[in-house]
Amino acid sequence: MLLELTGVEKRFGGVIALRNGALSVDAGEVHLVMGENGAGKSTMMKIIAGLQRRDGGVMKWRGEVVDFANPVEAARMGIAMVHQESLLAPHLSVAENIFLGREVRGRFGLIDRAAMTQRARQLIAEHHFPLQAEWQVERLSPAGKQLVEICRAIQHGTSLLIFDEPTSSLSESETKEVFKIVRTLRDRGTGVIYITHRMDELRSMGDRVTILRDGETVHTEAMSTLSTAQMIRYMVGREVSALYTREPVTPGAEMLRVHNFSAPPAVKDVSLTVRAGEIVGLAGLIGAGRTELCKAIFGLDRNARGSLWVNEKPVHFRTPNAAVKAGVALIPEDRQKTGLARELPIAWNVTMAGLDAISPYGLLSHASEKTITAQSIERLRIRCDSGAQKAGRLSGGNQQKVVISKWVSRGAKIFLFDEPTRGIDIGAKREVFEVMDELARQGAAILMVSSELPEILQVADRILVMRHGRIAGELPGRTTQEEIMRLAALDTTEGAGPQ
Amino acid sequence: MIQRLLPFLTLVVLFVALSIASPHFLTATNLSSVVRQTAVFNIMALGMTLVIISAGVDLSVGSILAMGGLMGTMAMSKGQPIFLGVAVGLATGAFFGFLNGLLITQLKISPFIVTLGTMGIVRGLALVVSNGLPVHEIPKDFSYLGEGTVVGVPFVLLLLVACALLVHFILENTKLGRYTFAIGSNTDAAVYAGIPVRFHTTAIYAICGLLTGLAGMIEASRLMTGQPTAGQGYELQAIAAVVIGGGSLRGGEGSVVGTLIGGFIMGLLANGCDLLGINPYVQQVIIGAVIILAVSVDELRKRRSV
Numbered sequence: 026m027l028l029e030l031t032g033v034e035k036r037f038g039g040v041i042a043l044r045n046g047a048l049s050v051d052a053g054e055v056h057l058v059m060g061e062n063g064a065g066k067s068t069m070m071k072i073i074a075g076l077q078r079r080d081g082g083v084m085k086w087r088g089e090v091v092d093f094a095n096p097v098e099a100a101r102m103g104i105a106m107v108h109q110e111s112l113l114a115p116h117l118s119v120a121e122n123i124f125l126g127r128e129v130r131g132r133f134g135l136i137d138r139a140a141m142t143q144r145a146r147q148l149i150a151e152h153h154f155p156l157q158a159e160w161q162v163e164r165l166s167p168a169g170k171q172l173v174e175i176c177r178a179i180q181h182g183t184s185l186l187i188f189d190e191p192t193s194s195l196s197e198s199e200t201k202e203v204f205k206i207v208r209t210l211r212d213r214g215t216g217v218i219y220i221t222h223r224m225d226e227l228r229s230m231g232d233r234v235t236i237l238r239d240g241e242t243v244h245t246e247a248m249s250t251l252s253t254a255q256m257i258r259y260m261v262g263r264e265v266s267a268l269y270t271r272e273p274v275t276p277g278a279e280m281l282r283v284h285n286f287s288a289p290p291a292v293k294d295v296s297l298t299v300r301a302g303e304i305v306g307l308a309g310l311i312g313a314g315r316t317e318l319c320k321a322i323f324g325l326d327r328n329a330r331g332s333l334w335v336n337e338k339p340v341h342f343r344t345p346n347a348a349v350k351a352g353v354a355l356i357p358e359d360r361q362k363t364g365l366a367r368e369l370p371i372a373w374n375v376t377m378a379g380l381d382a383i384s385p386y387g388l389l390s391h392a393s394e395k396t397i398t399a400q401s402i403e404r405l406r407i408r409c410d411s412g413a414q415k416a417g418r419l420s421g422g423n424q425q426k427v428v429i430s431k432w433v434s435r436g437a438k439i440f441l442f443d444e445p446t447r448g449i450d451i452g453a454k455r456e457v458f459e460v461m462d463e464l465a466r467q468g469a470a471i472l473m474v475s476s477e478l479p480e481i482l483q484v485a486d487r488i489l490v491m492r493h494g495r496i497a498g499e500l501p502g503r504t505t506q507e508e509i510m511r512l513a514a515l516d517t518t519e520g521a522g523p524q
Numbered sequence: 525m526i527q528r529l530l531p532f533l534t535l536v537v538l539f540v541a542l543s544i545a546s547p548h549f550l551t552a553t554n555l556s557s558v559v560r561q562t563a564v565f566n567i568m569a570l571g572m573t574l575v576i577i578s579a580g581v582d583l584s585v586g587s588i589l590a591m592g593g594l595m596g597t598m599a600m601s602k603g604q605p606i607f608l609g610v611a612v613g614l615a616t617g618a619f620f621g622f623l624n625g626l627l628i629t630q631l632k633i634s635p636f637i638v639t640l641g642t643m644g645i646v647r648g649l650a651l652v653v654s655n656g657l658p659v660h661e662i663p664k665d666f667s668y669l670g671e672g673t674v675v676g677v678p679f680v681l682l683l684l685v686a687c688a689l690l691v692h693f694i695l696e697n698t699k700l701g702r703y704t705f706a707i708g709s710n711t712d713a714a715v716y717a718g719i720p721v722r723f724h725t726t727a728i729y730a731i732c733g734l735l736t737g738l739a740g741m742i743e744a745s746r747l748m749t750g751q752p753t754a755g756q757g758y759e760l761q762a763i764a765a766v767v768i769g770g771g772s773l774r775g776g777e778g779s780v781v782g783t784l785i786g787g788f789i790m791g792l793l794a795n796g797c798d799l800l801g802i803n804p805y806v807q808q809v810i811i812g813a814v815i816i817l818a819v820s821v822d823e824l825r826k827r828r829s830v
Binding site for chain 2: 323325345346348355357362363364366367368369373376378387389391
């Protein structure tokens, strides 16, 4: 046995990312690791590759307990990782990237460029990669970059290679290329850990599969004996906690219509409608194009094509400003980066989108601002000392309520909530859902992106599932997690059992 | 709280210390000369305050000051009345500020680079337009702008107070002021909130240019010439005044009161060094050290309060 993990734990502050991680990998095996978003897969891989240190449990490498302080130590043992996002230096050449941090030294300790290029050429030729050592990485396709990452990982006798969703950015033919490499490596006796969301990839690739759920390893089995249905059950099988239940409202007039809408490359030909009083869930895996769709609707993507109707009138948003004026609101996924001005007072954040209404002739009414802030703090139950407090000092949940109140106080009618409960505690989640429900009851139309399946099931009246930039299907609000996962992850439809 | 007041306390201590150290300090002549000397870059610093709060910077103000003064005095030398000459100076400043804003927002290049470029361009244009020669044929009454008094108070002090009140009003009581803070604190969040970021950014640079144009006319009035080489290095003085007064080059922070205190600290330091006979070369060392000291104390305060 090459690698063995038992009872591995990892905490980030109060959040437990991994509580009981177990995994064993043999030499010459392709071992798939699966689980929902946030199940702890990436954390586990980072611990194995020395990018993070575990807080508990045992990790054995060739039978000996190991603890890597950094990726270099792991690399010395023969463990390497191909990352989901490219970690290459775009302005350097292919060869320079392959040897980044392990440059070939010549006389006087200077970098021996010729030797480095020579070695890179050998490596590329050996694997028949469509690359040239001198090419600049910036100009490569996502697949090309992925190949450079792979070269970098295998350049010096790697015995365990970790792939973290390597094909999420790749085309069909590029994906096949990656598979070929994985098989070649396996046949040479390298152990391969392969993380993926796409079930179709698994059948042809994996020898065994380990499934994680909520930071715990729940099952390991040979690929050939496990059906797709069983796999999904293991992935989502937790008890659905009765966090919140929404009484659906009879929907009113159509408020938002998106038709044949594309935002290349992430969103392809999407059509949907949201009516007054409705909460429509938008489910899908990371990278399915949900965030990109919301941003494109909101006027943040200049390349977006297709038609939009707001209140049954055709519109075209070239900027967020135009979308906001039409009554559209976006509660972005990344609160810190795009939602909140952390250094500014709560009051200033609350009125940021609605300043026009309280500034006749451009002159700010401090009295109106005070009233609006007080109302927002009360309505959304923002727990703070006063509206003058810096927004960045609040807890995650209260920060999110400030972001939401920016739009509620402006009187927005169409809400795009992108992962509204990310990083906030259970109590605040409930309050956020209550606000969404209240808004819908007062006639707002809500589109809610969420990767938390139980939450989408509790809140949404109907659920759209996106896959690879398209709407893969629509489900009623009272569906099951299995149904959603099937639409989100399957490339071939129903009944893809063991082959 | 004490730390927040530190710039002000420094100013007071400096004032008292200089009063004791030099018998010539606390005289009407000296104090009004300090006011006149500092008014020019204090007015520039007020415009710079807006720019820095919006997380930008304007390196071209020294050049714009020269260009404004030059165009204004050229208009007067061609026989235009004084008020029109001043208006030309202000308009010139506003125009080049507007140009800065336009380049920054349309080309999406960082303010540092854009204004580094326009610093050279505007200076060069001023030299080209004037053939490198100063403008001398200016009506005598023009000197009132820089040297005149109103019941014993230097006229420039009144101008400075008026500009300070204006910028303070913009920051505290207008939509533009609020957007300036929003853009500087988190530009992405400002865009996501539907704020017309480009329009307001351009307006901020135009206002900065306008105030710089006024400073250029004051400078020309004090020297009674339109100098194409005027204002060299003033941009750094203006930036220094803002940051000593608590402005942050990361944006979202700064105030008119802080900037004025920062400007007067620099003015008193220069004046004090002159009165005490300190070598002007050493003066530069002292002022440089004060800038670093002031900002590091301010950083410490912020880090502790987070």
